[in-house]
Amino acid sequence: MVIETPETAQRAPAKGRILDTANILFYQDGILNVGVDRIIAQSSVTKATFYKHYRSKDNLILEYVKSQRSAVETQVQSVIDNAASPHDAVLGLLEGVAAELTKPNFRGCPFANVVAEFPDPTHPVRQLIAEHRDWYNEALYELMRGAGHPFAGDAADELMLAKDGALVGGNAGDTIAAGAAMARVVKRVLAEAVTV
Known part of the structure; x- marks a missing residue:
């Protein structure tokens, strides 16, 4: 990417x-x-x-x-x-991830790749990645809260894990299966939200 x-x-x-x-x-x-x-x-x-x-x-x-x-x-x-709504924003974000899986030079998540090469969590690049992940998770939390999810924090964690899993799994194996699994998680999490 x-x-x-x-x-x-x-x-x-x-x-x-x-x-x-x-x-x-x-x-x-x-x-x-x-x-x-x-x-x-x-x-x-x-x-x-x-x-x-x-x-x-x-x-x-x-x-x-x-x-x-x-x-x-x-x-x-x-x-x-x-996006017209938090629900649509989540769909848009995860559609973007799914699109990454089909790119010709796809080699997984650049951040996960860096983490694999720099195992020390105190290394400056790891700190930058941790800050980025916190930012992304907070963005998902705000979206799920805006969508009326009763457990917005848990929902954000699940969406983050689904995104990570699709990017890593798509790099290691079947990109179609990884994207489909991510879509199922997203659909389930969004279905739990109470549209406001």
Whole structure:
């Protein structure tokens, strides 16, 4: 899942190319499998330019996670803002996840992939991901509360787990089965809500 961010146009061209290249390579091949020299070569910059903008691979990794987070949060907020109701917003969000499963270069959830490579929960990238997950879960909670679900927190947790499961399961196995299972959970959770 390579997501363009709103900041892309505001970055220096070389800095933007480096991050755009990292977005593709880190997602497709894994962060630990991609070296700085490969990023430099594929983004057509010099070593000096890379280090001028990022100073280290660790800083680029943080920027990668921040750019993924920013893009997902922007997309989620857009779906919420454009939905006619909380119910429709939840359907829109989960339809977006289902669409990810069918993309040609789909390789699962970028955040789950990073977590698998960085097991230490105190690592800065893990903290960014934890903050993102809290934000996403809170957005789902507010939607389910707005839809009149009697247990909005539990519903948000179930939707979050269904989303995670579809992205991880779709990467590891059958994308159709993963999407269908997620849809069943979403349908059940939404049916429990009392439309207000």
